[in-house]
Amino acid sequence: MSDCSGLLTPEKEPVPLKSIDVQLEVRDHVATVVSTLSYQNKEDKPLEAVFVFPLPGDAAVCHFSAEVGQTHIVAEVKEKQQAREEYDDALSSGQQAFLLEESVQSPDIFSLSVGSLPPGESASIRLEYVTELAVQADDGLRFCLPAVLNPHYQPQGSEGTSAQVTSVPASLVPYSLSFSVQVSSPRPVSKVESSCSLEPLQYLNTDQTQASVKLAAGHKFDRDIELLIYYKDAHQPTAVVEAGQASAKTGTLMGDPVVMLSLYPEFSNPVTSSLGSHGEFVFLLDRSGSMDFPLYCESHQSRIASARDTLLLLLKSLPMGCYFNIYSFGHTYEHIFPKSVKYSRKTLKQAVKKVEVMDANLGGTEILEPLQHIYRQPCIPKKPRQLFVFTDGEVSSTKAILDEVKKNADSHRCFSFGIGEGASSALVNGMAREGGGHAQFITGTERMQPKVMQSLRFALQPLVADISVTWDLPKGVSATILSPPITAIFQGQRSLIYAQLTGKSSEAAQGCFTMNYTVAGHPCQNQLRFSLQPAEETRQDTDQKDLPHTRFTVHRLAALTQIRSLEMEEMNNSEQYTRIKTKLVNLSVQSGVGSIFTAFVAVGKSDGKVVQGPLIYREDPNYLPLLRGGLLGLFKESTPNVFRRAYLSLRKRTRTHGSTIKKKLTSAFSGTAFSFRNDQSASPQSSGENGATESPKPPRDPLLQLVSLQEASGCWLLGPALAAALGKTTEEVAKTKPASSKTKVWATILALIWLHGFKMDAKQEWELLAMKATSWLCDKRAVWITECVEAGNELLGCNVQKDELGL
Known part of the structure; x- marks a missing residue:
């Protein structure tokens, strides 16, 4: 992100983003998303716009193209520095150019640079990505289209810039959004629900295995769009074999078929009867200022209040004989006990008393330091450690946090919870993945307690050991697993496994995948038989990019799992760095999936025309890096909850940009129900100050x-x-x-x-x-x-x- 100079002139500032069209295609447990962003340059000079936006942290960006006038430009994946140089060269020579790159700090942030857009010209940007869908507590598959990018908290004293942006109130969002969904599965689709209003679900065939739905008219893209998809017989294991790309070389990832196995391990009765596993339970709670936001727009309960209620429920549900402790963090951190203590009437009473007075008053969102402190505590013999992390925000050090969790994965399981819209999917999903646990997101009007209690049931299940997998395949056929080794198995939790198939087989050939493991000393086995023949709709090449069945969804998700694994490897010296970077770049370019070392670059060279005039730099005003002149006055006209969100989000800039903003905030918000205090949170004033009265607390559930x-x-x-x-x-x-x-x-x-x-x-x-x-x-x-x-x-x-x- 560049400096904000030039963004404080409200009289003439353009609005380049005009509309967003999103098409979602869900096949079983994975989704393909096609987003089309339409821009228009209303300046009288060429424009360079930068649009910073969030994507799911586990998404694989696999296609990027643009249309400027009659010119169609398809981006290529290239090494990041090379891509940037090509983009800069194109701009300096007056050509249209586009650059899409992933943030080094967090894989769920992307920046799109739209370069040399001529005066009055329109540009249509097409972005495609594929992603796995997480299974929720009620067996629904969750898809989330992020609407806002929460500020990424920059730790005090750290170097570098972070994408500190915020959203505009709904009444000021100038662009339109259309959103349509198509669902197909081997099992019937039972229902589709959303946090936003949908048109009625339409079934496309008699057995109800295909369906479509659209977002209802009138939706303002002022919050995340969450979709929950439900299948009948949701726990049935499945296998999808996808044909290789015809133009790719046999023996490569893209040239060979890839199978995706979806498994739901089932434990035997003797195992499930021993769920009272006595372990050590450590709870890590976000107490940053944004936890004072309402749980959802119309809610009278704040996120921190819901988290307190949830902690109470967790504490009461812990088994006798276990050990526990509670940490909370902001820009500092606290813990209730110096080290984990045995669960008893006395320690429970102490903990409950402390939890009841916890507030969102610890400032920023620095998870790494308390996490390191927890890991430094010696594990208690025969008491497996279970870590529960609750956060609503973004951090600038996602990779460092995930590295820390991965480094300590052998000593604990990590269960993570993203609270509210904008919680980092890269952080929440990544911590659970690296810590062998389970991730949950609480958005919209959902209650936090059911999802957290499901994760506690997982944590109470005994540890799984001696995991091994075997393949039974026809002669001449072999399978290479592309996914990281399975380190955690829970009763009722889905696992996705990707494998590359090499060799030829007859059309009637079948394969068999077997997973063996022990739970509480009991041997267990899960087996899945499947046809080795690719599904008919996957036998295409990728030249026809507009067809949804030509996107090689399974291949690209398999490539993403390898890319993320390589990104997490240690790079302690130049030799390791060079080796891993080379592997990453080669895999990224071959699969067409972006990474931290690559970027998508598109340069228009077809007509040879040069765009005349000096270049104006603009950040998309819908995602503000700082205050824009005149905008604070408009916030006062917004609804209280949007006002509160805007206020607190803007206040976070004071740590980076100092007293100038503080003066503007104090002036702009004078006479409102919000005060500017020296702590790191924003909250309504007490009764009698500026005439504001504190809302009465709702009666307890x-x-x-x-x-x-x-x-x-x-x-x-x-x-x-x-x-x-x-x-x-x-x-x-x-x-x-x-x-x-x-x-x-x-x-x-x-x-x-x-x-x-x-x-x-x-x-x-x-x-x-x-x-x-x-x-x-x-x-x-x-x-x-x-x-x-x-x-x-x-x-x-x-x-x-x-x-x-x-x-």
């Missing part, structure tokens, strides 16, 4: 109220607080207690009946702590349990049977 009263052992205590949570008086609860029953047993049974009778829709959230309560009751071997269940049903107006409670 009854479920969380009940959860907060549970003891570490799993039981509940009888008292006024429990009675209030159940909606009864203390007298009613005491009077109906069977005479022979102990008070703790009676209280615990009442809590379980209430959960089963009134909160079955949230069972994913409380199931683990209910299991702990049931286990506590069974240990008591109380003969009066049946009597208590009958009395509890009568008191609460329920009809829950004893066996439903696990008793």
